Amino acid sequence: MGEHTAYREASLRGLFITGTDTGVGKTEVACGLVRGHRARGLDVGAMKPAQSGHHPGELSDADRLRAAAGGTDAVELVCPYRLGAPLAPAVAARLEGKSLSLSVILEAARTLAARHAALVIEGAGGLMTPLTDRETFADLAVAFGLPVLVVARAGLGTVNHVALTCEALRARALVARGIVLNRTSRDHDPSEPHNAAEIERLTGVRVLATLPFEREQAARERLIAEELSREVQF
Ligand SMILES: Nc1ncnc2c1ncn2[C@@H]1O[C@H](COP(=O)(O)OP(=O)(O)OP(=O)(O)O)[C@@H](O)[C@H]1O
Ligand SMILES: [Mg+2]
Secondary structure, three states: OOOOOOOOOOOOOEEEEEEOOOOOOHHHHHHHHHHHHHHOOOOEEEEOOEEEOOOOOOOOHHHHHHHHOOOOOOHHHHOOEEEOOOOOHHHHHHHOOOOOOHHHHHHHHHHHHHHOOEEEEEOOOOOOOEOOOOOEHHHHHHHHOOOEEEEEEOOOOHHHHHHHHHHHHHHOOOOEEEEEEEOOOOOOOOOHHHHHHHHHHHHOOOEEEEEOOOOOHHHHHHHHHHHHHHHOOO
């Protein structure tokens, strides 16, 4: 546990978005929620505290979140740490001879919080992804003190991954705001019709939506903005 775990940002309003893995749809959900709330008049800002392994020519998570939140915040505030290697932030930073600091991230969040009514903050990978040599994203979530939304795959294996993530949240007294299952593959999966109910039974946390496979990014964000964002108040 890191030195900042006892510290909570008492005044922050918003949501921390974690996943059961990398590539499960955190950025889609984060951008859709930000856009949906902003469309209904709530000035929501967005943050990706650390990102690693951005492909040249593609929009990074930070670029997408910044655009969803109106495009006026400095990139350095939206994403204080942008690392080259496609590795966990702590590992990528080590390779670059850098070290990440929770205080720098919290300071950027404070500045953004002063500019917006609420913040949506996307982690990297999952809850126990190493952020620094001493801290994981779970420690960052504790420091933010925000409710946590868990994004997970819709198919086989997700019940176990979601249950483990919910246990890790509970162990830290973090509030699980809900779970979003996301179909990242178009393949038929016989577990899908059962997974939401099984997850709710096992964890006691609500599954807010199961998102369909949708090839087009703009259409995915629109669907989340129009349908899911009403379910996720903060
Ligand atoms: N519902 C969906 N239908 C089709 N493709 C999807 C869907 N959701 C996500 N994808 C695709 O899956 C990939 C991973 O999504 P996304 O980038 O949101 O994951 P992530 O959890 O934010 O990953 P990271 O840990 O890298 O931040 C993206 O390439 C996206 O285009
Ligand atoms: Mg992402």
